Amino acid sequence: MTAGVLPDLNLYIGGEWRGSAGRETQPVLNPATGETIGALPLATSQDLADALETAERGFATWRATPPEQRAAVLLRTAALLRERAEELAQIATLEQGKPLAEARGEALYSAALLEFHAGEALRNYGKVLPRAPGLRSLVLKQPVGPVAAFCAWNFPVINPVRKISPALAAGCSVILKPSEETPASAIAVMKCFQDAGLPGEVCQIVFGVPDAVSRTLLASPVTRKLSFTGSVPIGKHLMKLAADTVMRMTMELGGHSPVLVFDDCDLEKTLDTLVAHKFRNAGQVCVSPTRFYVQEGIYDRFAAGFAERTGRIRMGDGREAGINMGPTANPRRPGTIEALVENARSVGAKLLAGGGRGEGDGFFFQPTVLGDVPIEAAAMNDEPFGPLALLARFGSVEDAIVHANRLPYGLAAYCFTENGRRQNLLADSVESGMVVINNVRTSWPDAPFGGIKESGFGSEDGPEGVEGHMITKAVHMS
Structure with missing residues (x-):
């Protein structure tokens, strides 16, 4: 990374990086100086359509991937985050402003989350209910489907990992929209997943006009879960959009x-x-x-x-x-x-x-x-x-x-x-x-993180974070 300038900023769809050619761009600023340090391409309507189609294919692939293989990808990603912690810290500090020591800690905690969720990928247990001889009732835990995840700018490394990691552990695909103000950190995280062997169709990154992106992703029948970290007013707005398709939600909203x-x-x-x-x-x-x-x-x-x-x-x-x-x-x-x-x-x-x-x-x-x-x-x-x-x-x-x-x-x-x-x-x-x-x-990593009242519902981290990406299915056999 050139001093004072962000690495190339791109969308990531279907395993390919898409740059600014043919797309509008938005400046990214260094909050310590006010200077422009990058130009972020914004997704077109075709980009979003491609991301949805790819996420649907990716879900079919990833849910059929054995849990041991899913866990191995998460562990390799964690190792790369640890290896690249200094690079990630430099990027996060440049575009978000926090001291380097805090940014390094953020990268290392993100690796610990991945390691924990790798274990949870192997522990998505169902159960067998007692019945008369010859009868069986099974309770199965299955991935909910493609996830639309929206991140805030305050923790530009942890927030993307918090969205992607439990979803992948559960067997879901993801379309991630990080903050347009801190895009390079999320891109660097995605490169760790890519280099760890995550199939390109399983996780996408898009940037754009937030309202246009959210309306497109949440109106699609492809999307089966909304995961959001951000303010209470925006969270309430997204909940209303998601209600039309009765999708699952995890909402980590503001506090005081x-x-x-x-x-x-x-x-x-x-x-x-x-x-x-x-x-x-x-x-x-x-x-x-x-x-x-x-x-x-x-x-x-x-x-x-x-x-x-x-x-x-x-x-x-x-x-x-x-x-x-x-x-x-x-x-x-x-x-x-x-x-x-x-x-x-x-x-x-x-x-x-x-x-x-x-x-x-x-x-x-x-x-x-x-x-x-x-x-x-x-x-x-x-x-x-x-x-x-x-x-x-x-x-x-x-x-x-x-x-x-x-x-x-x-x-x-x-x-x-x-x-x-x-x-x-x-x-x-x-x-x-x-x-x-x-x-x-x-x-x-092993404890639920989430609020009550207008601070939201559902949990991130812990077994609960993975559970939030699963559906419960009862199967009765005779």
Whole structure:
């Protein structure tokens, strides 16, 4: 890869790479500089028709492929991801902005997902139900069919793998539409699958005008499952389109993660953990801790410690050594965060750290902390999706639970307390698909990842991620 320029950007259909000839293109920007670093070809209507026809053929081929062979392809792909981790990290940082260390970790975690799903390809068990002699009832697990998968831009390596890997383990074919803002990472991932021996008709990559692509793929009777990671409004729109053919869905939508910090926590450790996690990927993480509810007895110390640690974060180009936080990923984000900060301050929030845009032509916004944020502030109700931490006080455990469950989102929640009985109460009472106690890790290859309420339904990762790509068939024999 030439420094500062992305590798060639192409569509991938039927095992062939299709370039910009005869197609409209869209610029891809480096968020650290605002410079154009690539031209992305956009799929024509014929490209989409070809992708659907190919996915249908690919499904017939792949579902008939023995599980051991499917698993072998996933394992070879994982090995290539590990081998190419540095190359993938350089691409992801260039087009998305996160520090190289985070991008390397993303590539390695993606390999671990593939390795886990390779094992699950061999464990798609059915069962035999007890009947009278001579009778049999079988429960079979079979792949649902071609999958239309749509990715967000915030994790340009993990998100494509999260869509492709469990689908392939189940025996499905895939048409993947990654974000047009971070296409090169997904293309590099697809080249790993290709070099690992995945038949070209089994997985396709298309880019284009999102609404046109989604309407085409979701209206087709070929598509039997929708898998989407992105915002709540777009997710609801896609669900309506998918309803016309009653297809299966996995929806990983936005969140607004509450953090409940109790006065018996290990305060210094909690602060070190939360500040680093809050500003990971410049806060552009669906499970990013965002609403920090802190018990009154330690609030002032927590706020001071949070602001002091935030002030030590080094913001800059993610490719530079010593950078803790890169730019936001696109030119829309700084203005959105700035408006949320101004709104919160107008209703009484206190600025404790940051609060402004970065210098230069990149899409930077300072890591920002607001204290005593009123409930009516827009940021307390709408997901900021950026480097903005919101601090507020609470008194009792009951108050904390009310705050945590107040919004219609339920993706991830974090709780910090050394009281075991309280931990059990919070695990039971906080309305979230993932509740994390005394740490911040929500993603494990063998654990389900997903939300409830308006944060979506269905799970990625874990056995549940593969199960979501299977149908259940009962067979009764005599």
